[in-house]
Amino acid sequence: MSDAPVVDxxxxxxxxxxxxxxxxxxxxAVGGMYGGTFMTQKNRPEGMGYLDFVMSEVHGLxxxxxxxxxxxxxxxxxxxCLYVPEELIRAAGAWSVGICAGAEWxxxxxxxxxxxxxxxxxxxxxxxxxxxxCPYLEESDLLIGETTCDGKKKAYEELGKLQNLYTMELPxxxxxxxxxxxxxxxxxxxxxxxxxxxxxxTAESLAASIKEVNDKRRALQRVNxxxxxxxxxISGLDALLAVQVAFYDDVPRFTQSxxxxxxxxxxxxxxxxxxxxxxxxxxxxxxxxMALPNWKLHQIVENxxxxxxxxxxxxxxxYYEKLVNEDSATIDDMxxxxxxxxxxxxxxxxxxxxxxxxxxxxxxxxxxVDGVIDYALSFCGTYQIESAGVAKRVTDSGVPVLRxxxxxxxxxxxxxxxxxxxxxxxxx
Amino acid sequence: MRVLGLDIGSRSVDAxxxxxxxxxDAAVADSGFDPASVAAAFVARGAHDAIVATGYGxxxxxxxxxxxxxxxxxxxxxxxxxxxxxxxxxxxxxxQDTKAISLSAAGKVADFEMNDKCAAGTGKFLEVMAKALGFxxxxxxxxxxxxxxxxxxxxxxxxxxxxxxxxxxHRGEDRGRIARGLHESISRRTLGALRRVGAxxxxxxxxxxxxxxxxxxxITQGYAGDVLVPVEAxxxxxxxxxxxxxxxxxS
Numbered sequence: 001m002s003d004a005p006v007v008d009x010x011x012x013x014x015x016x017x018x019x020x021x022x023x024x025x026x027x028x029a030v031g032g033m034y035g036g037t038f039m040t041q042k043n044r045p046e047g048m049g050y051l052d053f054v055m056s057e058v059h060g061l062x063x064x065x066x067x068x069x070x071x072x073x074x075x076x077x078x079x080x081c082l083y084v085p086e087e088l089i090r091a092a093g094a095w096s097v098g099i100c101a102g103a104e105w106x107x108x109x110x111x112x113x114x115x116x117x118x119x120x121x122x123x124x125x126x127x128x129x130x131x132x133x134c135p136y137l138e139e140s141d142l143l144i145g146e147t148t149c150d151g152k153k154k155a156y157e158e159l160g161k162l163q164n165l166y167t168m169e170l171p172x173x174x175x176x177x178x179x180x181x182x183x184x185x186x187x188x189x190x191x192x193x194x195x196x197x198x199x200x201x202t203a204e205s206l207a208a209s210i211k212e213v214n215d216k217r218r219a220l221q222r223v224n225x226x227x228x229x230x231x232x233x234i235s236g237l238d239a240l241l242a243v244q245v246a247f248y249d250d251v252p253r254f255t256q257s258x259x260x261x262x263x264x265x266x267x268x269x270x271x272x273x274x275x276x277x278x279x280x281x282x283x284x285x286x287x288x289x290m291a292l293p294n295w296k297l298h299q300i301v302e303n304x305x306x307x308x309x310x311x312x313x314x315x316x317x318x319y320y321e322k323l324v325n326e327d328s329a330t331i332d333d334m335x336x337x338x339x340x341x342x343x344x345x346x347x348x349x350x351x352x353x354x355x356x357x358x359x360x361x362x363x364x365x366x367x368x369v370d371g372v373i374d375y376a377l378s379f380c381g382t383y384q385i386e387s388a389g390v391a392k393r394v395t396d397s398g399v400p401v402l403r404x405x406x407x408x409x410x411x412x413x414x415x416x417x418x419x420x421x422x423x424x425x426x427x428x
Numbered sequence: 429m430r431v432l433g434l435d436i437g438s439r440s441v442d443a444x445x446x447x448x449x450x451x452x453d454a455a456v457a458d459s460g461f462d463p464a465s466v467a468a469a470f471v472a473r474g475a476h477d478a479i480v481a482t483g484y485g486x487x488x489x490x491x492x493x494x495x496x497x498x499x500x501x502x503x504x505x506x507x508x509x510x511x512x513x514x515x516x517x518x519x520x521x522x523x524q525d526t527k528a529i530s531l532s533a534a535g536k537v538a539d540f541e542m543n544d545k546c547a548a549g550t551g552k553f554l555e556v557m558a559k560a561l562g563f564x565x566x567x568x569x570x571x572x573x574x575x576x577x578x579x580x581x582x583x584x585x586x587x588x589x590x591x592x593x594x595x596x597x598h599r600g601e602d603r604g605r606i607a608r609g610l611h612e613s614i615s616r617r618t619l620g621a622l623r624r625v626g627a628x629x630x631x632x633x634x635x636x637x638x639x640x641x642x643x644x645x646x647i648t649q650g651y652a653g654d655v656l657v658p659v660e661a662x663x664x665x666x667x668x669x670x671x672x673x674x675x676x677x678x679s
Contacts, residue, residue: 400539414484415525419542422501426537 009060012067016138023133026105027059030293037295041235041302043275045268047261048238054245058292059135065250066139069095075197078140080125081148082247082314083170083345085338087324088186090209090251091201092193097136098247099125099143102294104408106131113158119379120407121291122155129162136248137163142196144189146170148349149382166192172350174343183339206334210324216246216255220320222262227309228367230282231274233265236308237298238275243315244292276307281424283307284367286360286390287375288383289314294408297375297416304421309367312360313375318345348382356386357393364399371400371427373420378407400427432476433670434495435503435663436467436485439523439551439636442666443470449674454663459523464488482669484524498672500665501527501540507668508632509535512656516629519622519647520665521614521637523551528621530628539625548584549614551636556586557610560593561603565640568607572642575604578612608642615646622651630654634664 013023034055038048054062066076075094079086080101089096104120105127114126128134137143145156145167156167168185171178190201199205223242226233242261246254268274283306285297290313298308311317322344325337346356364372374390376383384405391401402423406412430452435442441463445453453475457466463485471479471493480496481489482503489495498506500520508518509531518529524547529540547553558568572578579601583589589610596606622631630653637643638661648655658664 415542418484418499418501418525422499422537422540422542425499425502426540 007060009064012064013059013135016063016135017132018135018138019132022131023059023135026103026133030058030103031056033293033295037299038237038241041237041275043273044238045234045261045264047257047264048234050257050261051238051241051245054249055241062248062250063135063139066095066097066136070139070141075141076139077193077196078136078143079247080143080152081146082319083146083148083342083347084144084168085186085189085342086251087206087209087213087338088189088193088201090212091206092190093197093199093205094141094193097140098291099128099134099136099140100248100292101125101128102244102291102408105133114155117379118151118155119288119377121288121377121380122151124291124408125152126155126159129159140164142166142192144168148347149380151379151381170349171343174350179339179343182343183335186335186338201331203329203331203334206331207326207328210334210337211326212251212255214323214326216251216258217320217323219255219258219262220246223258223265224310224317224320226262226265226269229269229274230368231272231276231278231280232282232307232309233268233274234261235275235298235302236283236285236311237295237302240290240295240298240308240311240315243311243319244290246319247315274307276302276305281306281371281428282309282367282369283424284310284312284360284364284369284372285316285375286312286356286372287387288377288380290375291315296406296408296410296413297373297404300413300417300420301373301424304417304424306420306424309369310363312356312363314345314347317359317363318347348386353386357390360390360394361397361399364394364397369399371402371423373423374401374403376403376405378405429478429674430476431670431673432470432479433503433666433668433673434467434470434479434481434483434485434489435500435665435669436463436481436483436489437523437665438484440662441466441470441483441485442663443467444663444666444670445475446667446670446673449671451667454660454666456662459485464492468492478673480669480673482665496673498669501529501537501542503665503668503672504634505529505531505535505537505668506671507664507666508634508658510667510671511658511664512630512632514630515632515656516653517622517625517627517631519618519627519631519633519638520635521550521618521633521643522635522665523547526550526618526621528618528625528627530622530625541621541625547586549617553584553586553589553614554610554637554640556590557593557607560590561597561607563603563607569611569640569642571604572607572611573645575602575608577605578608578610579605581606581609581613584613584617611640611642611646615643615650618647619650627651628653630656632664633657634661636662638662 086096101124109130143165147153324341433444486497520527530538
């Protein structure tokens with residue numbers, strides 16, 4: 001990290017219309033958090049050096065890449081949810097970046113528009129826009145929203161007043177007619193993307209992007225499969241970070257780096273090298289997604305002597321576990337494949353959503369976990385309501401569950417730490 | 429083997445000295461603004477070979493005195509089980525939080541619940557309400573015991589409940605009945621937490637608030653099994669912490 005040349009990006013940030021003093025403050029805060037959370041970990045895999053570098057340049061080099069891409073006529077599309085198919089965006093010649101929403105920012109401004117009791121993810125999403133501190137937002141030629149939960153759906157109306165935003169309608173059930181409807185939404189998205197980039201999606205370009213994004217998922221599958229070992233060769237914090245970065249990094253470069261990391265992790269497993277002592281309590285976390293830079297719960301668990309070995313969440317297994325079929329030759333068939341794959345993700349906005357609990361129970365077994373933590377952001381109604389049902393079935397399957405409701409603030413870290421530590425004592 | 433158990437809480441620092449598993453001394457001091465120094469004074473007595481700390485200050489104790497640490501949940505479970513081998517549940521209402529714990533037949537933590545982030549329904553809550561009603565903490569409990577039907581208090585948030593109590597006082601309501609209403613609402617909430625963790629069988633009621641007779645009466649009335657209150661209810665955490673040194677509670 002320290003070997004990288006120091007480049008001053010202020011001119012670029014000014015060009016993007018960022019609030020420079022506030023943006024400097026944000027970078028300093030996130031940099032401090034990163035140092036305190038990640039760099040203090042012991043016995044990290046060397047392959048994490050790539051992610052350390054990416055994070056050190058999160059608003060620098062990567063933004064420069066987007067900036068240069070756009071100057072040469074490229075288009076950048078910002079997304080907030082993994083239901084929005086990156087394959088289509090890339091096939092149309094655009095770049096897809098997941099927009100962060102994982103820190104409290106400009107809540108005073110947000111609360112002039114949104115109710116105070118809105119979940120932290122949505123408030124953060126608006127805060128980064130209103131506070132003018134997110135260069136990814138300002139580099140986005142188009143934002144794509146989606147009707148996952150009511151809060152996001154309505155907040156996109158407000159965000160759309162400030163920036164070019166297109167909302168996809170995600171069905172909330174998974175019957176054949178819902179899959180057909182979702183497929184029609186993909187068709188409409190293609191039209192929207194082709195209009196934006198002026199590039200027609202072809203069977204070749206779509207097949208290539210399906211392969212490319214699958215490769216990214218395969219690399220993450222390898223990284224995460226290594227976590228089934230005891231001792232785990234990678235911390236939960238580092239594994240979470242890998243998925244968070246997957247949303248916005250250059251795809252082939254990221255895939256290559258994750259495969260290199262996976263090679264190292266597989267070697268560590270063979271050598272019995274781990275980040276925590278063998279026998280440390282192994283925890284699976286399920287629930288609301290953890291957007292960058294939300295590392296709060298993982299940090300609490302791992303500071304308390306546990307090791308997080310899996311995330312059943314959108315910033316976890318739901319992102320990489322399922323692949324898109326690669327054997328189709330026509331755009332029509334590929335759209336069927338994409339519609340089927342994406343509607344097979346188990347988000348709490350669907351009813352029923354028993355598949356999510358099946359996934360948790362299966363992962364708990366495969367990863368040999370000692371306990372599951374069900375995590376929901378306050379005011380995230382869908383996950384909060386599912387929580388009791390998740391806890392019941394997982395407990396009945398023989399795995400203890402701790403239910404946690406929190407937000408991005410630090411005010412409850414003391415109590416949360418006590419509860420997590422007591423849970424670790426209980427499961428071991 | 430002499431073990432010092434320290435429970436460094438938000439309101440008090442409690443210490444228990446064990447020699448070969450038997451209590452040889454105990455002390456309680458106000459946490460004040462510098463609980464670490466209060467704990468350091470107990471440590472300075474030097475009457476121990478090992479220290480185990482619990483409570484909010486446990487991590488500071490680990491750094492300052494090389495103490496081993498256990499959570500309050502485990503400390504209370506161990507302490508309560510030792511005092512009452514038949515115990516199957518523990519309720520601890522302390523200065524800043526409430527813990528409801530169910531125990532396995534072997535005395536291990538089976539499930540637990542703890543309040544999230546605010547001090548609703550805890551010792552601190554009762555202190556604030558006593559002040560709003562012009563009672564000392566002791567008078568609050570006895571006035572509640574002597575009062576007629578409780579006046580329902582709907583808010584459990586310390587700040588909101590204080591406003592509510594102030595409103596009732598200004599309407600000229602009987603402050604004993606207000607005190608009773610406050611105790612009833614804490615008891616309802618606490619019994620709910622015990623039900624959620626599946627507490628059944630003898631319950632040990634510990635922590636500072638177990639010294640309040642009105643709370644003990646209400647919990648006893650509402651709980652299906654026996655309610656056992658240790659003589660030194662406040663010391664159960666420190667005692668359990670010290671005992672954990674021999675029962676394998678090290679970390």
